[in-house]
Amino acid sequence: MATIETHRTPVIARAADGSATSQKLQRTWDGKPGLGGWLSTVDHKEIGKRYIVTAFIFLLIGGLEALAMRVQLARPNQTLLTPEQYNQLFTMHGVTMIFLYALPVLSGFSNYLWPLLLGSRDMAFPRLNALSYWVFLFAGIFLYCSFPLGKAPNDGWFNYVPYASLAYNPGPNIDVYALGMVLLGISTTVGSINFVVTLARTRAPGMSLNRVPILVWGTVTASVGNLFAVPAVSLAFFLLWMDRQAGAHFFDSTAGGQPLLWQHLFWMFGHPWVYAIVLPAMGIVSDGLPVLCRRPLVGYTAVALSTVTTMVLGFGVWVHHMFATGLPILSLSYFSAASMTIVIPSAVAVFAWIATIWTGRPVFTTAFLFFTGFVLLFVIGGVSGFMTAAVPVDWQLTRTYFVVAHLHYVIIGINVFPVVGGIYFWFPKATGRLMNEAFGKWTFWVMFIGFNVAFFPMHILGLLGMPRRTYTYADNLGWGTPNLIVTIGAFVFGLGIMLFLVNAFVSLRHGRPAGPNPWDASSLEWSTSSPPPVYNFAVIPMVASRYPLWENRLDDGPDRSSVGTGLVLDKERETIGTSVLDAEPDVILKMPGDSYLPLLVAVAMTAVFTCMLLHSWWGAGIAAVATFLGSVGWLWPRRALAQIET
């Protein structure tokens, strides 16, 4: 048996793609061919792409649900959908978009980009990364399992009790939602842990915390937020499941329970979650927009701090979803003022983007249009949020279409637009080919106009008093015309999404070859080839500034990053571990190879929840044991994975 290596100082050398070093790395890092390799890979780039593709499939499903509802609401008193069908559709639309699209698509971006942005070879826990994807996929399928039976969740995505309790909702609908959300929470939690540790430990040497891209700040802020927020919602759904299946009375007012407890637990999670699904997307813009304005972001530090501040404040505002529940006026006043202060960090970010455009030289690419369009939509969604933060005004606006308009400006404006812009921006990195720019600009205008035609009139519907979640409406309230306009806009927006997907599919094969750095961008991912090799970087770069690829031209101080020359780590799968603040190298991390264990553990875990749904307690027990054994096998110490001090 070979002796265990405990100490090694990595060699610093130059190596490019095609060199002996890179050929060795290729052999070391390459996965198995075929289906086996597909199921067992832990490559962050594969997982990231899968996250994005899966999230977009859910986006399409949620979009079709929305269009069905829009047809129903296009005219008054229509009967295309039954009330129960409508209720299941709006519930699954919300669940799908918020839980199965909005965060997963950003997880996909960050999974794909983080190690490339940070100058590393993979996430800190590659197998955990795979587990997080598989559990997300299975939880998504789980949440849809009762949809074909007409028994999908039907109480809205925030699922208020007591309508969600057994007395009023006896079918399996709510059990599917409760168990599915606990399962999905596992995926979110392990994914978040992975991001936090990856940021802390696997940045390239010299990439101190004040040099990481804003996308990294956004994602790590979202991840820390999720680690605090997700337990609240997992607990809430578990308690609800206990109420329904074990006769507990946590939320049952007839037995001393408290319906408002649900709302507190849900929104303690729900509001931070809203920031988790927008902050990384804002990071996409903060990193992409400056490249297209040909200058660094104005106010990097201010934007990074505003990102964190938004999340911190986001934990103190949940009651603004409950202004009409009869809480004391003093308490409402506090939460009202706290909610309004979120305007401040948002203003910092908005003016940083505007200043970047004003003091830069904008290049009119499709991504630029999406990023700039995003800024306007962000402001519209922001000011409507500011209006609902005012307690008495919210007593009128809440639960009307005004709120529906607001939340779609926030989620589509601040998530979908940056995501689509981000795909135009990073598509050449991931595929080696550029998307079609002329077609892309058309796509932008179809999406932008369709979006505003669909969602701006919803503000007016809200001001005309139309409550949300109504499957139809009378013809004498003035709601008919705005609803018809909304429906038309929704179809135009849907067309825009389809155009975008067509562009992506066609460009995958026929796009213009991109080269490593088509936008002449500044960060590390653009220093490697497009698409990047499986090992990301032939040598680990050494970073001396925030914009390693622009240093010579920015005249950014005397220090220079070293990109083609760096740490050679080519024995087995290795990357460098660095210190938390200053990113000084301290260990060589041995990375695990491809493994079926994440998939197996995810299957076993899903089996636990499926058996619980079917009341097969023995099955659930067996699946739990399988989950445990899989985890033991996973965590069993292996000498080959021991860290090496430098």
Add this chain to the structure above:
Amino acid sequence: MNPRVVLASSGLMMLPSALQGEPSMAYQRTFGPAVDPITRLGWGLGIISLSVIVIIGALLLGGIFRKRSTIPAAELPQPTARDDAGGMAWIYIGTGTTVLILIGCVVWTLLVTAAVAEPAGAREMTVEVTASQWWWSLRYDNQNPGQIFNTANEIHIPVGRPVRFELSSADVIHSFWVPQLAGKMDVIPGQTNVAWMQADKAGVYRGQCAAFCGPQHAHMALLVVAETPEAFAAWREGQVTESVMPATDEAHHGQLIFETHCAPCHTIRGVTPAGIRGPDLTHLMTRRTLAAGLLPNTPENLTGWIASPQFFKPGAHMPDHILSGPELIAVAAYLHTLN
């Protein structure tokens, strides 16, 4: 500037027309002290919000088109580090201005919150509202027990007097909302929330449940009829009386059918049994609508509704009854006597 002009010029033209005519849910114009300060605040914040959108939009367009012509097409300019100081000024000035406006808005908001929390004068009348899937039960309190009565879905109040509402739920969460008279207050099982409103102008105001409460959430409306104190007193006198025995044979036959098929859920004072699952029908014919605001209370609608509630309101707790044609006509004839 007139706020309505601003809103109309920003593309919200359909608002004014919606403010007239039939009972409306629009709350750009409101009619009582529980809501008027909110309406002014809403206009104020709305105008500030629209201004922010316009200003930011202009800044974006200005920034985009200012340098556009100098860029050679299809060639990326070299990145430049321009002095951050000029850029930072944007953040300082922009955020600073935002904070000043924000502080003003917070103060205004808190003042309005305090102003509408309680009525200026004493509330001389209390209505207990019990929300159920998918209708509103009303009980008018009185110190004299003989003056207490129940009704449903149509609240009468005297003009110019603050009225107190005690809100409770018989099943799930609902939300009590009459936008032209007051903001929403949720109706939550296990607790009694209190709201108040006062109508300064006589008229019929529409309300609707605002919290998702199940399949017929869309059809859970109510009306508030604000009338002169004299008209209100007359209405109240009418409501406290018991029903009278029907005069015609057909109506009498209808009452017998009602006792078998309908009375287990519906109360008509003077008739047994007196169920409470559905609305009190003692003075049904004094109401403007049927089925919680769904249908105008006409003879045809009443007959149709009794024949098939599930057609009009699928999922409602009132089942389709198998009544023969003559039975149906007899019940309707009986109900028509309930003035």
